[in-house]
Amino acid sequence: MIPAIEVHDLTVAYREKPALWDVDLAVPTGSLMAIVGPNGAGKTTLLKSILGLIPAVAGNVFIHGEPFHSGRRRVAYVPQKSSVDWDFPTTVFDLVRMGTYGRLGWFRRPGAAERDATATALRRVGLGDLGDRQIGQLSGGQQQRAFLARALVQDADVYALDEPLQGVDAVTERAVMEILRDLRNAGKTIIAVHHDLHTVPAYFDSVTLLNVKVIASGKVGEAFTPENLKLAYGDAAR
C-alpha cells in the first residue's frame, strides 16, 4: 500500500543552518505516529514541510502518492500553541468553521452543512457551549480542543498535530487521545509531535525519533529503544 506520507531526501534550512538534513520517512496509512526529539530537533519544521508551508532546499514530499501541492488539501494541521495569535478577533465557532473552507473551493460560501459539521466537531471536543466565545477568552486546554475541532471539520486523510497535549489537563489529554484513536480506527493517518516519552508506548503505535536527521522510525516496539533515544537526546535521555 502507498504510504500516507512519504518524505524523500528532505533538507530544510533557515538561513545557512540546516534544520532538517536528508530526511527520509514513510508513514504507513492508518498509523498513529509520535514525532519525538529534543527542542530544536526540527519537529515543527518537519510538519510544516509536509504541509508545504516552508520551502525545502532539496527533497520531495508525497501525500498518498501525490506531490504535496496537490495532496496537501488532504492534510489537516494543528499548529504548536505558542505559534498562534490568540488576540486575533474571532469566535470559536468561526475559527472551527474555517476548517471547512478548503473543501468549499473559491466561490461557495459556508452554509448549513458547514454549520452542522462545525457544531458537531465542537461537541465532539467538548466545546459545544463555547462557540460564541472569542478565542482569546479560552483556557489553554480549550484552545487546543478548538484547533483539534478545526482539523476535524476538514475531514482530511492525514492529521498533523504539533504538540496537541501541550499544557492540557489529564481529562483533555484522554479526550484528545480518544479522538486521535477514533480517527486512526476510521483509517486516517495521524502524526503528532509529542514530548512525554513515558506515554509514547501507550498512546502511539509508531514513532519517529528526530534530531535534524531521522534517528529511527517504525513500530514503537522496534524503533523506541534506549539506544535510539540516546542517539536522539544524548545522555540526558532516561
Ligand SMILES: Nc1ncnc2c1ncn2[C@@H]1O[C@H](COP(=O)(O)OP(=O)(O)OP(=O)(O)O)[C@@H](O)[C@H]1O
Ligand atoms: N523561522 C525561523 N528562522 C530561523 N530559524 C528557525 C526558524 N524556525 C525554526 N528555526 C530553527 O530551526 C531549528 C528547528 O526548529 P523547530 O521549530 O522545527 O524545532 P522543534 O523540534 O519543533 O522544537 P520545539 O520542541 O522547541 O518545538 C531550531 O534550531 C530553530 O531555532
Ligand SMILES: [Mg+2]
Ligand atoms: Mg516545535
